[in-house]
Amino acid sequence: MFRGCFGYGFSNVGTPYMFGFMIIRFLLIIGIVVIAVKLFKNYFISNNNAFKTLDNLYAKGEITEEEYKKRKSIIKNN
Numbered sequence: 590m591f592r593g594c595f596g597y598g599f600s601n602v603g604t605p606y607m608f609g610f611m612i613i614r615f616l617l618i619i620g621i622v623v624i625a626v627k628l629f630k631n632y633f634i635s636n637n638n639a640f641k642t643l644d645n646l647y648a649k650g651e652i653t654e655e656e657y658k659k660r661k662s663i664i665k666n667n
Contacts, residue, residue: 639664
């Protein structure tokens with residue numbers, strides 16, 4: 590009727606399930622963190638002042654399209 594010191598109805602049957610749910614929860618947390626990092630990285634890259642300045646120079650006609658593309662690729666790689 591009583592098993593160990595846990596009282597009636599408790600045994601070691603649930604232990605593998607506990608580890609399984611812990612692993613699933615851990616993977617979900619890591620997935621959320623990875624997604625958040627990617628979103629914030631894209632946000633900060635797209636809101637970079639260098640891109641805005643470059644866009645303004647191109648819009649004013651101070652640089653050519655070729656120079657615009659070249660500078661933009663250099664900024665993205667840094």
